[in-house]
Amino acid sequence: MIDAPRSSPVPSLSRAVVRKAVMHGMTVPVELEADARSSELPALITDASCLPRAGVKGPNAAAWLTSQGVQLPAANHWRYHDELRIARLGRSEFLLEAAAHGSRVAQLKAVLAPAAGLYPVLRQDAVIWLAGPAAASVLRQLVTFDFTCLPAGDDAVLLTQLGGVSATLLWQPAATGRCYSIYCDASYGSYLWTTLLALVAAEGGAAVSFDALAPTALASATAPSDESNPTVSES
C-alpha cells in the first residue's frame, strides 16, 4: 500500500505559490512570490513542518540514542550532528529532526520501539522558521523572554509561551540577526502561523518558501544535492 500523503498543520498560501513539490511526503511550496525579494525583506517566515521528526523520552533515552551513534547535547540545548538536529528538552526527552534532505530520522524511527525506560514520542509539531532583521521585533510581541540575554550563537532550547501557546524555540545566527525555529502543537499551527504572518507583514516582511529560508536555517547542516535526493519530487 502506498504511504498516505502528509499534510502540514500550517495553512497553505495558495495565492502566493508559484511552484510546489513533494518533500518527505508533504506537498510544500518551493517557490513563493516573495522569494525573489527574500534578501531585502525585514522579516521572513516559512513553514518547515515537512521535515521528519521523532521524539524519544524516558530514563534510558539518552543511552539508546548514544547507542545509535547520536551525539547528545547538554540538557536544554541542541546541536546538529549527522544530518540530524537534536534538541534535548530537559534531561531525558529528545526531539530529533531531519536536516532538509536527510533520512536519519526515518532510520532511527525504524528501530525505535518502546522498552524499559524508553518511550517513543509522536512528534507532529507545526514548525515555523522566522528570520530577518525584524524577527526579534516580531517575537517581542509574542514572547516575554528576553532573547538579548543570550548570544546569537547560543545553542539553548527555550520552552516558553508564544502568543499564549506552549512552544519550543531554537535559534542560530543568520546573515541578518537570527533565524528562529519555532515548534508548537500541531493544533495551534494555524493560529500561530496566522498570528506570526500578520506581525511579519506589519514589519514589511512576508512568507517565503522553505527553500528560500532553508540555507539560512540549516546553515550548519550538510545537505546533499537535490539530484541525489529521492525524497524530493516536483509536482
Place this chain on the structure above:
Amino acid sequence: VTARLASIAGEWISRERTLAFSFEGETYTGYEGDVVSSALWANGLRVLGRSYKYHRPRGIMSLADHDVNVLASDGVHINIRCDVTPLREAMKLRAVNTLAGVRRDWLRVLDRFSALAPVGFDSKAFPKPTWASRAFEAVFRNLSGLGRIDLERPRERIRKEHASCDVLVVGAGPAGLAAGVAAAESGASVWIVDENARAGGSLGYARGGDDLRLRELSRLLERAAKFERLELRVGTTAAGYYADHHIPLVAADRTTKLRARAVVIASGALEQPAVFGNNDLPGVMLGSAAQRLIYHYAVKPMQRAVVLTANSEGYRVALDLMRAGVKVAAIADLRPDAAAADAAAKTQLAAAGVPLLQGYGIREAIGRRERVVAAVLTPAASGGKPQRFACDGIVVSVGFAPNASLLHQAAARFEYSEALQQYVPLETPAGVFAAGRVNGVFDLASELADGERAGLEAAAHLGLRDKTPSDSRSLRAARTDSPTHSFPIAPSGRAKCFVDFDRDVLLEDIEGAIESGFDSVELMKRYARLGVGPSQGKHSMPNAVRVLARARGLRVREVGTPTARPFYQPVPLAHLAGLDAHPIRRTALHTRHEAASARFFRAGDWLRPEYYAQPAVAAVVSIREEVHSVRSGVGLIDVGTLGKLELFGADAAELLERVYTGRFQNLAIGRTRYALALDEAGVVVDDGVIARLGGEHFYVTTTTGASSNVYRELLRHNQLWKLDVGIVNTTGSRAAINLAGPLARRVLATLTDLDLSQAAFQYLGAREAQIAGAPAWILRVGFVGELGYEIHTPSDRAGAVWDALLIAGAEHGIRPFGVEAQRLLRLEKGHLIIGQDTDGLTNPFEAGLGWAVRMEKQFFVGQRSLRLLQKRPLKQQLVGFTLRADEAELPEPCCLAIDGSRITGRITSLGWSDAVQSHIGLAYLEPAAAKLGARFSVRNPRGNLVEAQVTQAPFYDPEHARQRVTDAAADGRVAA
C-alpha cells in the same frame, strides 16, 4: 487674534510646518509640535470644552494629562485629550458633551439649576418603580457625560510587545535623567520613560525668567546620549506597577510590557489648583500650564494676569509671564511672609511695578462672556478689604501633590511631611527607588543629587557597584520653605468653587457629603463621585482630603489617602486588546470541514463542526439527515479533539487503576474498556476509553475539555506515587475519526488489510493497522450506537485517511456528521456526556455509572468518598424521559422539574429522535419521582409546565444488537 510669541529657545513647535485643522467647524492653523489646546489658545479661543455636569465653559487648566477640561472627538476617536494630543494636518474636531456646539451649548442652562442636583442626588432622587429610575437615568446620561461611543468604529490593532532592562526610570525630569545616567554609568541597561512629548520635565518650562535650567537639561541629555544601552522613550506612560517590577508602558501606538530588575520612580509632582469662586473659568490656569504655553508652544497665555501663589514657584511663574510680555496686574501670596528665597524675584517684580499683596488670596474670579475679566482678592486671614484687579487670566501656583501612584501600587510606605505638606516615601520595596519631587526633594540641585543617588542605589541593588548608605532626608531639608500651601481653599459666597473639575464636584458638595456621614476618604470619594473621573483625582484629591481633615478636626495624615490602583492614567481599550490574538485549536481536518461547509462552534479551545450546512436547507434538517446517514448507512465524524495520552512503563496499569474507577490490570492486550475518573470528593470529572496496546503500553482517551487536566493529574500522581510510568500527551499530534454505521465495516475493509470479522475484531477491541497507507490504531467503539471504528492516526496523515474514507464510502452514501448529530445519536443510546449530563457535584451512583466503579479495588481516587456516599440514600438519579411527540412548547436543557412548589429535578439533555419518533431526554430527578413510567412536570422557558414521562434508556437498541452484527450483514452479503 493670535497669541503666538516670537521664537523661544527650547520651544517644541516647528514653525517651518503650518498645519490646518478645524474645531467646531471653524478652520484654524497651528504648527507641527503644537498640541490641540495650544493651537486653539494661540488662535485666541478660550472656551475649549464644556464640563461634565453643569456644562460650564472650560479652558486650559494644567496643559498636561492631568485634567480633562478639553476633550474632543474627531468622529472616530472619542475623548481625545487635547492638552497632550499632537496637532495633525486636517484634523476635524468637535468638543464632546455639548448640544449645538461648545460656544452655544444649550445645556449650559443646567448651571442655573445646579441647586436641584446636589451631590448624591442621583442616589436619592431616582424613584421606584425601576422603570422610572431607568427613565431618569437615561435622561441624565444624555444630559451629562463625555464623548459618544461609535459602535461602528473600525477595530484598531495596537502593538503590544515585551521588553526587559536592568533599570527602568519613570520620569525624564531632572531627577529621572540624573538617575538614568548614574545607573548607565554603572553599567546597567536603562530605560527612561516620560509621558510628555519631550524629556526634561520642569527643566524645560519652569525657568523663572532665564534659560539656566534649559542649559542644565541640554547637559543631562548630552550625557544620556553617550550610553548605547540607555533608551529614552517619551510620550510613554508607565501605567501601573505589578509584581516583580512588571510595568506596562503605554504609548500612542503601542503597549510595552517591561520587566525591569530595578525601578526608579522619578515621576515628579503634579501642580494643584486652588479652590475659590469660579476657579474653573477659562483663563484660570495653573502656573505650570502658563509656563508650558510660553516655553513649549510659544503662546502668550493672557494679556494681563493676576498671580495667586504660596511658594517660590509662583514668583518664578510671574517672571516667566513678564518675559512673555504679559502684564502682571498683581501677585497675591497666601503666606503672611514670603520666603527668603523669593527676595531676588520680589526685587525684580517690584522694579517692574507689580503690586504684591502678601497674605492675600483670591475669593472669586469675575467672568463675562465666559472668560475671566477680573479677580477679587481678599486677605487670607479674616478682615481686610477686598481688592479687585482687572485681568484676562489668573495664574495659580499654590502647591504640588507627589505623583506617587506607582509607588503606592508597589506597596511603598509613606509618611506625611508637615514641612512639605505632602506624603513622602518612608520605605520602598526591594528594587524600587524614589527620586526627586515625588520623593519630597524640590530644590533643583537637590533633585539632581537625589536622582543620582537613586540611580546608584538601583545599580548597587543589581550588584553593579557596592552599596553605600544614603538617604534623601538632607536633600529634602535643602528646601526651607514649603512648596505647598496647607489649605489653598477660599469659600466664595455666591460663585461655585470647584474641587473636582472632572465631575463638577463643588466645595459645598464635599461638605455635604461629610455632613451626610460619608466622612472617610473612601466613602466621600464614592458618594461625591470625587476622583472617579478620567483624571482619577490628580487635581482634586489633595484639596478634598484637606477639606475632610479640617471638617473632622483631624490632621491630613490621620485622614489618609484613597487606594491607588492601576492604571495611573486611563488606557484605551484598543491598547488592552492589543493584537486580539486568542489561541484557537484546529483539528488536522479543519480545512476538510471548511470545504464541506461546516458550521463551527467553540468547544473549549477547539473549533468543531456543529453540522454541515447545505444550500437552502435548515440546520435542523441537515442534522437529522446526518443522524439518518449513521443509523441507516455510514457516517464519519472528526473526534480529534478528544484527549489522547500514551502511558508506558511497568507501572502504567497500576497508575490507571489508581486514577480511574475500573480495573485495568486485567485488561487484555488488544482490548479497550470504559474509564471513569473521579475527584477526591467522588464527583465525576471525566470519562473515556482505555486501550491496552502492549503489556506496558496503554492508550487513554479523555473528553475534549478535560484532556489537559487529566494529563496534569496523571503526571502529578505518577510523581507523587513514584511509579515507573512515562506519559506522553498526543492530543494535538494524533487525529481521530469515528467511522460509524451499519455499513462502516464495508467502507473500512476497502482501505486496510486488517481482519475486521467479528471473531477477529470484536466490539471493544483495539488493533494496530494501516488505513489508506497511514499507520493507525483502531478502536471498536459504540458511542453513537452503531458499528463503529475509531481511527487514531498521526495528524499529518489524517487528511489522507479522511479523503480515502469519503471516496471509499461514496457508493454507500457516506457523509460527515457534526457534533449536534453525535449528541442526538448518543442520547438515543442513553450515553451521557460529562459536563452536560453531570455537574460539579454529580457522583457516579446518581449518574447511573455505578457499573463502572469497582469498589472492591484496594484504592482509586474518590473511593473513600464513594464509600460514605454508598451508605446514604441517593439524592437524585439520572433517568431517561420522553415528551409528547406533538409537544409544542418544548423545554430546554437546565429547565427544572417541578412538583407543586418544589423543584424535584432538572433536564440535562433533550432532542427529537426520528428513531423513537418522540422527544427524548435525560434528567436528574428525586428517586421517588424517578420510577419507570412516572410522570413529572417541567417548566419551560416561557414559564409553562410541560408533562414528561420517565422512560427506559437506552431509547435505541437497548439490547446492543447493532454491535453484534453478523459478518454476513456487516459485509453486505445479507441485510443488516
